Amino acid sequence: MLLFVCSRSLGAQTNQAPSTEQPLIQEALKYEGSTITSIQFEPEDQPLTHAELGQLLPFQTGSRFEERNLQLAIQKLYSTGRFADLAVDAMATGPGRVALRFVTKRAYFVGRVLVQGVKEPPNGGQLANATKLRLGTPYADSGKTQAIESVSDLLRQNGYYRAAIQAHVDYDPETESANLTFNIDPGKRARFEAPSIAGDPMRPADVLIHATHWKRLYGLLGWQQVTDERVRQGLDNIRRLYQKDNRLRATVNLTSLDFHPATDTVQPALDVRAGPVILVQTKGAHLDRGKLKQLVPIFQERSVDTDLLVEGQHNIENYLEGQGYFGAKVTFSPPESKSSGEQVVTYQIDRGSRHKFVHLGINGARYFTLSTIRERLYIEPAQFPRFPYGRYNAAYLRQDIQAIENLYTSNGFRDVKVTSRIVDDYRGRKNDIAVFIDIKEGRQWFVSELAIDGPSASDLPPLRAMLASLVGQPYSEANVAADRDNFLNYYYNDGYPNATFEYYVNPANQPNRVNLRYVLNPGERKYVRDIMVMGLQTTRPGLVYDRIKLRTGEPLSLAKNTESQRSLYDLGIFARVNTALQDPDGDEESKYVLYDLDEAKHYSLNFGVGAQIARIGGGVTTLDNPAGTTGFAPRVTFGISRLNFLGLGQTVGLQTAVSTIEQRVSLTYFIPQLISNPNLSLTVTGLYDNSNDIRTFTADRREGSLQLGQKLTKAYTLQYRLVFRRVSESNLKINQLLVPLLSQPEHVGLGEISLIQDKRDDPTDAHHGIYTTIDLAYAPGFLSSQTHFGRGLVRNSTYYQLHRDLVLARSTQFGLIDRTGGLPAIPLAERFYSGGSTSIRAFPDFQAGPRDTVTGFPIGGNVLFINNVELRFPLIGDNLGAVIFEDFGNVYQSLSHFSLRFRQENLQDFNYTVQDAGIGIRYRTPIGPIRLDFSFSPDAPRFYGLKGTEQDLINGTAISTTQKINAFQFHFSLGQAF
Numbered sequence: 001m002l003l004f005v006c007s008r009s010l011g012a013q014t015n016q017a018p019s020t021e022q023p024l025i026q027e028a029l030k031y032e033g034s035t036i037t038s039i040q041f042e043p044e045d046q047p048l049t050h051a052e053l054g055q056l057l058p059f060q061t062g063s064r065f066e067e068r069n070l071q072l073a074i075q076k077l078y079s080t081g082r083f084a085d086l087a088v089d090a091m092a093t094g095p096g097r098v099a100l101r102f103v104t105k106r107a108y109f110v111g112r113v114l115v116q117g118v119k120e121p122p123n124g125g126q127l128a129n130a131t132k133l134r135l136g137t138p139y140a141d142s143g144k145t146q147a148i149e150s151v152s153d154l155l156r157q158n159g160y161y162r163a164a165i166q167a168h169v170d171y172d173p174e175t176e177s178a179n180l181t182f183n184i185d186p187g188k189r190a191r192f193e194a195p196s197i198a199g200d201p202m203r204p205a206d207v208l209i210h211a212t213h214w215k216r217l218y219g220l221l222g223w224q225q226v227t228d229e230r231v232r233q234g235l236d237n238i239r240r241l242y243q244k245d246n247r248l249r250a251t252v253n254l255t256s257l258d259f260h261p262a263t264d265t266v267q268p269a270l271d272v273r274a275g276p277v278i279l280v281q282t283k284g285a286h287l288d289r290g291k292l293k294q295l296v297p298i299f300q301e302r303s304v305d306t307d308l309l310v311e312g313q314h315n316i317e318n319y320l321e322g323q324g325y326f327g328a329k330v331t332f333s334p335p336e337s338k339s340s341g342e343q344v345v346t347y348q349i350d351r352g353s354r355h356k357f358v359h360l361g362i363n364g365a366r367y368f369t370l371s372t373i374r375e376r377l378y379i380e381p382a383q384f385p386r387f388p389y390g391r392y393n394a395a396y397l398r399q400d401i402q403a404i405e406n407l408y409t410s411n412g413f414r415d416v417k418v419t420s421r422i423v424d425d426y427r428g429r430k431n432d433i434a435v436f437i438d439i440k441e442g443r444q445w446f447v448s449e450l451a452i453d454g455p456s457a458s459d460l461p462p463l464r465a466m467l468a469s470l471v472g473q474p475y476s477e478a479n480v481a482a483d484r485d486n487f488l489n490y491y492y493n494d495g496y497p498n499a500t501f502e503y504y505v506n507p508a509n510q511p512n513r514v515n516l517r518y519v520l521n522p523g524e525r526k527y528v529r530d531i532m533v534m535g536l537q538t539t540r541p542g543l544v545y546d547r548i549k550l551r552t553g554e555p556l557s558l559a560k561n562t563e564s565q566r567s568l569y570d571l572g573i574f575a576r577v578n579t580a581l582q583d584p585d586g587d588e589e590s591k592y593v594l595y596d597l598d599e600a601k602h603y604s605l606n607f608g609v610g611a612q613i614a615r616i617g618g619g620v621t622t623l624d625n626p627a628g629t630t631g632f633a634p635r636v637t638f639g640i641s642r643l644n645f646l647g648l649g650q651t652v653g654l655q656t657a658v659s660t661i662e663q664r665v666s667l668t669y670f671i672p673q674l675i676s677n678p679n680l681s682l683t684v685t686g687l688y689d690n691s692n693d694i695r696t697f698t699a700d701r702r703e704g705s706l707q708l709g710q711k712l713t714k715a716y717t718l719q720y721r722l723v724f725r726r727v728s729e730s731n732l733k734i735n736q737l738l739v740p741l742l743s744q745p746e747h748v749g750l751g752e753i754s755l756i757q758d759k760r761d762d763p764t765d766a767h768h769g770i771y772t773t774i775d776l777a778y779a780p781g782f783l784s785s786q787t788h789f790g791r792g793l794v795r796n797s798t799y800y801q802l803h804r805d806l807v808l809a810r811s812t813q814f815g816l817i818d819r820t821g822g823l824p825a826i827p828l829a830e831r832f833y834s835g836g837s838t839s840i841r842a843f844p845d846f847q848a849g850p851r852d853t854v855t856g857f858p859i860g861g862n863v864l865f866i867n868n869v870e871l872r873f874p875l876i877g878d879n880l881g882a883v884i885f886e887d888f889g890n891v892y893q894s895l896s897h898f899s900l901r902f903r904q905e906n907l908q909d910f911n912y913t914v915q916d917a918g919i920g921i922r923y924r925t926p927i928g929p930i931r932l933d934f935s936f937s938p939d940a941p942r943f944y945g946l947k948g949t950e951q952d953l954i955n956g957t958a959i960s961t962t963q964k965i966n967a968f969q970f971h972f973s974l975g976q977a978f
Contacts, residue, residue, distance in 0.1 A: 031090055034065045034098040047082040047106045047176055048588065056080070065090075065098050081138065081586025082107055082176065108139045109582045111177030112534035112596055115151065117184035121158050121227050124598065125576065130154040131182070136580035136594050139178040144169060151182060159226030159266065161259045162187030175532055175592060176582070188264055192223040192230075195268040198255075202274035203241070211241045214268075226266050231257070234268075239302055242274060248304055249275035277342040278304060278335060284349040287316070295319055298345075304335060309345065317393070320351055324389030326422075326433060327352035355424070356382050357390025358432045364439035368407065375804065376403045379435065386805070386874045397435065408441060412474025415442035445475045447516055448508035454520035463487060463520075475505075475514050483518065491522050495555025498523035526556040529590035532582075535597040539573065540647040546676040547571070550593055556581075561593065568597070571672060572651070573644040575600040602644060608637040612659065613972060623733055623946040623958055626695070626856040627965045628844035635659035649673065662691040674708070681709040687725075694846045696857040697729040699829050715759050721752040724784065727829045735854040736954065746827040749783025752776065760799065764928035765976055767807050771797040781822060788821035789830070793864070797978050807872040811978040813839075815864035816895060831860025832891050837971035838978065839866050840887045842916035842937035847965060849891025850910045855953065856945030856963055863892040865913070868978055872922070881922040885933070885977070888915035907943050907962065914939055916969070920977075928975040940965040 039061055041053060054060065056076040058069045070088065077083055085105035093099050113135075115127035122130075131147035133139070148165050155163040163186045170179045192214040197205050209215070212234030214224050224230055235252050242250035256269040280292055293299045296312030313330045320328035329350045335343035360381050362370055377400045382390040401418045408416035417440040426434040447469050455463055466486040468479040484501045491499035504517040528550050533541065547567040549560040561579060568577045575598045582592035612633040641653040650671045657664040667686045674680035687703040703725035710718040728745040732738075753776050760769035775793045779785035793815035800808045815832055819825075835843025842848075849861040866889035875882040890913055892898045897911035904912055918935030941964065948958035 029067055031065045031092070031098045032067055034092075034096050036061055036063050036065050036100060037093050037097050038099045040099070040101045042101060042103045045173065046104065048080065052588070053077075065100075070100075076587075077102075077104075079587040081583040082588065084108070084140075106173065106176060107583070108171055108176050108178040110135055110137050110139045110143070111172070111175075111179040111532075111594070113147075113180050113182075114535075115182045115184065118155070118160070118163075118186050119189075121229060122154055126154065127151060127182075131180070133180065134580070135578055135596050136582040136584060136592075138583065141169075144180065147180070147182070151184070154228075155184070155186060156259075157228040157231075159189040159191075160186040161190055161261075161264075161266075175530070177532065177534075179534070189225045189227075190259060190264050190266045191225050193260070193263070193265040193267050195270050197270050197272055199271045199273045201272040203272075208238055208241070208270075208272065211237045213237060223265070226257075231268065235270075238270075238272065243299070243302060246277045246279055247275050248278045248298055248302055250302070251275065276337070278345065279342055280345045280347070282316075282347045282349055285320075285351050287349075291319070296347075304345070306334070309334070313347065314395075316347060316349065318395060320349070321393030322389075322391065324354045324356060325351040326355045326357070326392060353431050354389070355431045355433045357392040357435065358382055358429075359426055359434035361434060361436040362439070363436060364441065367411065367413070367441055367444070373404060373407070376400070376407060386876070392433075392435065401437065404437065404439065408439075410476045410478040412444040412446060412476055413441050414445050414475075416440065417442070443512045445512050445514060447471050447473055447475045448510060448513035449515040451515075451517045452520065453517065454522070459490075459522075463490060466490070469516055475516070480516070487518070487520060489559070491520075493557045493559040495525045495527060495557065496522040497526055497556065497558065524587075524589070527590045528552055528554050528556055529588075529592050531593050531595070533595045533597065535599070537599055538602070538647045539597070539599060539644060539649070543571075543647070543649050543676075544568065544595070544597070547673075547678075548595065556591060556593070564595075567678065568595070570678070571649045573600055573649050574598060600643060602642060604641045604643065606637070606639045608635075610635045610637075612661075623855055623857075623948050623950065623953060626733070626851070626858075626945050627943075627963055628847055633660045645669075661693050662689070664689045664691070679711040683707040683709070692731075694833055694858065694860075696733050696852070696859060697828055698731045700728040700730070701829065702726050715757055717756040717758075719752075719754040719756070721750070721754075722783075723750040723752060724748070727827060729828055731950065732828075733855045733857045733950065733953070734852040734859060738852075741825055742828050746823075746829075747784050747786050748779055748827070748830065749785045750777045750779050751783065765924070766797075766799045766809070768799050768801045770799070771795075785822060787819060787823040787825070787827060787830075789817055789819045789826055791815070791817045791830075805874045807870075809868075809870045809872060809976075809978065811866075811868045813864060813866040813889075817862040818895075826862060828860060831862065832864040833858065833860050834864055834866060834889075834891050837931075837933065837973040839868075840889050840914060840916065841885070841918060841933055841935040841969060841971055841977075842887060842914050842940055843965060844969065848889075848914070850893050851941075851943050853908055853944060854946065854960075855958075856943045861891040862894050863898050865889045865892070865898065870920075870977065875921070879924040881924070881929070883920040883922060883931075883933075884917075885920060885935075886915070886917045887935070888913050890914050902939055904939060904941055910941060910943070912939075914941065922976075930974055931972070931976065933971040933977070935969045935971075937965070937967050937969070940967045 036059060039057070046053060057073045059065070059073070074086060074088065077086060083104050084107040087103040089101040089103060091099050091101070110133045113128050113131055113133050115124060115131065118127065130150045130153070132150055133143055133147055144167050148167055151165060152163060163184055166183045168181045168183070170181070172179065194209060195212070197208060201208060214230065214234050216222055216224055231254065235254060238252045239250060251273045253271045254268060255271050258267045258269065260267065280296055280298070282292070287295070295315040298304050298308045298312065301308055309332050313332050316330045317328050329352070331348045333346045333348070335345050337343050357379070358381055360379065362373055365373055378391065379396045379400055380387055380391040382388060397420055401420060404418045405416055419438050421436040421438065423434045423436065426432040448471065450467070450469060450471055452460065452463060468482040468486070469475065480503055484503070488499055488501055500521045500523070502519040504519070506515045506517070508515045530552050531545070531548055531550060533544050536544065548564040550557065550564060565577050565579050568574055578596040580594050582594055612635060635657065636659070637655070637657045639653060639655040641651055643651055645652050650669065653668045653670070655666050655668070665688045669684040671682040674682045685705045685707070687701065689701040689703070690698065692698045703723065705721055705723040708720045712718060725748050726745060727748065729743055732743055734742065755774045757770065757772040760766035760771050773795045777791045779787065779789050781788055793813065795811065795813045797809070797811040802808055817826055817830070817832065833846040833849065834840055835848035836845035840848050847858055850859050851857060852859050866887070868885065868887045870883045870885040872881060872883045874880070890910070892911045899911055900913050902913055902915055914937060916935040916937035918933055920931055920933035922929040922931050943963055944960055945963040946953065946958040947961055952958040
């Protein structure tokens with residue numbers, strides 16, 4: 001006899017069992033008190049194991065049958081979320097005996113959702129989101145129907161009016177997943193046709209149509225294809241058109257998009273109402289139109305209402321206060337209609353006298369030092385050139401007072417009071433103001449006792465170790481909040497997703513002390529049932545599973561789940577990594593953890609056009625200007641990369657660069673996480689380079705290298721390299737007696753190791769920290785080096801934040817090359833070269849150090865020493881800054897020739913230390929500061945050079961002249977000098 005029939009509703013998405021009908025309950029009462037002789041589940045294949053099912057039932061074979069226990073059993077079965085339908089059948093097997101049979105239908109949950117067949121837009125992510133099928137949530141066929149309707153709407157918005165969608169659902173009983181594939185035949189994308197325009201546009205229709213940009217090349221190539229983005233941009237373009245005419249109340253609405261099947265075109269219907277011209281003017285003080293547009297938000301919002309006008313009023317006041325008019329008062333009048341039909345908004349400005357904020361006084365601070373308080377303040381007394389009148393207004397002062405109060409309350413001062421006083425005509429100087437901040441600290445409150453209730457004995461030691469509120473330490477709500485976050489994160493990461501935290505504060509027996517009581521309820525612990533990965537096409541599964549930190553049977557850690565997601569993103573081969581729990585609301589102890597991955601596009605291209613503008617140095621075929629002249633070298637770059645090569649998460653890349661001074665091709669194979677270790681990487685590189693950036697010679701380099709990178713900690717990295725290269729030099733502009741020795745092709749094999757320490761706050765624009773590199777290399781004979789030599793280069797940079805916006809930066813480099821055997825001279829291409837924007841700014845690029853005594857061209861050296869010092873400070877606003885710098889150093893012939901003297905002894909002496917000083921401009925951009933540096937060197941080198949061609953050099957007819965490095969140099973580049 002059937003006792004219960006229950007179905008689960010996807011729309012409600014509840015795990016509560018539906019209420020039973022009263023007649024069925026009456027039938028169940030007939031068996032009340034009977035002995036249960038057997039319990040069966042049909043079908044045999046259940047979503048839960050028999051042991052798990054047995055634990056959910058409040059009775060077993062041999063128990064007395066009770067109707068309330070049967071209801072409880074059904075409630076528990078439904079609460080797991082694993083059943084879509086459930087029926088219970090009871091059959092008498094004798095007097096006072098009953099057999100129970102549970103007939104179930106397993107529930108399915110949303111797995112991978114794949115939408116394919118559509119050319120962007122819309123993209124795959126937009127289509128998947130349109131289905132509204134969330135990973136891991138319960139699935140029903142009604143969800144598929146709704147998804148098709150939503151996707152169809154999105155396709156129509158993007159011009160696909162004839163799209164046909166076929167949906168296929170693949171049910172996986174083993175994991176209860178319903179994987180959905182939507183195959184779309186989008187048909188032809190419709191094009192725009194001339195829109196119909198109604199309303200009161202006050203503009204010719206052709207002007208509005210032109211503004212939409214829905215026509216291709218002014219209509220010569222017909223109409224654009226319809227996309228949602230183009231529709232929105234077209235409407236915005238019309239609104240901007242009216243905004244330029246000061247019609248800020250103009251409305252542009254799309255009333256319909258009418259599709260015409262015969263022509264595959266769409267006609268937008270627009271309702272355009274121009275509205276009146278609204279002018280914003282000021283009285284009492286002049287503000288230009290550009291500044292008004294920045295300050296009064298009606299221009300950005302394209303609307304006029306009281307709230308926006310009030311916001312504009314406050315913005316103007318703050319702006320004037322920033323200009324030194326600290327007592328400025330601004331009022332406004334609502335839009336006033338004129339006879340011409342215009343409406344005028346008038347801001348009445350009373351600037352008052354211009355003041356200068358000259359002094360900031362802080363009184364009453366005993367617990368904190370003044371420097372600790374000042375670093376939290378935004379107001380700032382006048383300082384040239386950034387704040388000639390100081391940075392102050394009433395809003396800034398209120399914020400700073402709140403910041404001071406927060407500092408004190410977070411350290412136990414519950415009763416702190418912070419007030420401010422403004423003193424005008426400070427110390428008798430008219431219009432100078434001083435701001436005094438008075439702090440009444442009050443008594444500091446401390447924790448007298450702390451009790452933690454709820455955790456197990458094994459959990460208490462780690463919880464106590466992370467306490468912010470300690471007995472005898474200051475009491476604050478901030479510390480309690482930190483304890484709450486730490487405790488809950490501890491439980492969330494140990495498999496308790498429903499842990500709760502409560503706290504109670506009571507006065508202690510001693511004054512200014514409190515007793516704290518924390519109450520923790522961990523809740524039910526959850527475990528990982530299994531890991532399910534979906535969406536892999538070319539990626540090898542082992543690559544993914546090796547980076548998932550969760551393991552079957554372990555507690556369900558949210559931190560490990562997040563770390564796994566981040567680790568998969570770090571591979572750089574996935575466009576999206578979506579993770580979820582299957583049936584998150586179900587009460588079962590173990591959960592499937594789902595990872596739905598979208599692989600990124602396998603190929604990426606980059607192309608760039610640029611130029612190098614600098615004192616590049618001399619001609620390519622002449623001996624003129626060995627010290628460099630201002631030159632222009634256009635540059636083109638192209639690259640292609642194949643991501644996720646062979647499904648291993650590795651990258652193959654080809655990069656090329658062509659300019660008038662260099663032609664370069666490199667092929668790279670990169671393994672980001674070698675042997676599944678996130679701290680190891682391997683790079684294999686093949687390189688061909690033909691360059692003339694050092695104008696002494698043209699270098700033809702063919703190179704192969706192997707680099708193993710090892711990340712020791714967040715701040716320390718080791719790199720190990722093997723490098724093999726063959727370098728040929730041609731077009732040598734040196735003494736002809738040296739050409740036979742230095743022009744021969746050279747084979748070099750190097751073993752290298754580098755240690756990198758990076759503790760900078762911002763690698764592109766550091767304000768504090770330290771950066772150190774140590775590079776050591778040796779070229780022995782057994783690596784096929786024809787010249788045996790060792791090379792070391794050490795660089796150390798430090799950054800000190802002297803003030804909030806004042807940074808002192810220093811960098812020192814020292815390098816040494818020592819020949820140990822083989823050929824008698826270090827090859828030209830292996831020597832140190834320096835000079836330029838990132839080294840010694842007294843020189844053009846690569847112009848420092850020893851020079852050929854005949855031609856005057858640089859020939860490099862075996863010792864390098866450079867020291868740079870910069871004082872960096874803001875100039876105007878937050879984006880424009882400046883530096884004052886001083887450099888000294890040089891490239892020296894050998895260690896025995898190293899000298900710190902600052903004077904050149906004669907025209908053949910290059911082994912002295914050159915110095916320069918200068919100023920620079922920095923403009924902040926998202927990719928680093930753009931910089932322009934101007935330097936002056938009082939001891940720039942002089943030397944002998946030649947006038948003529950290379951043939952004149954060979955013939956001995958070149959003319960010898962005295963030349964010098966220009967004392968004034970400029971450098972234009974991206975990024976800080978160091």
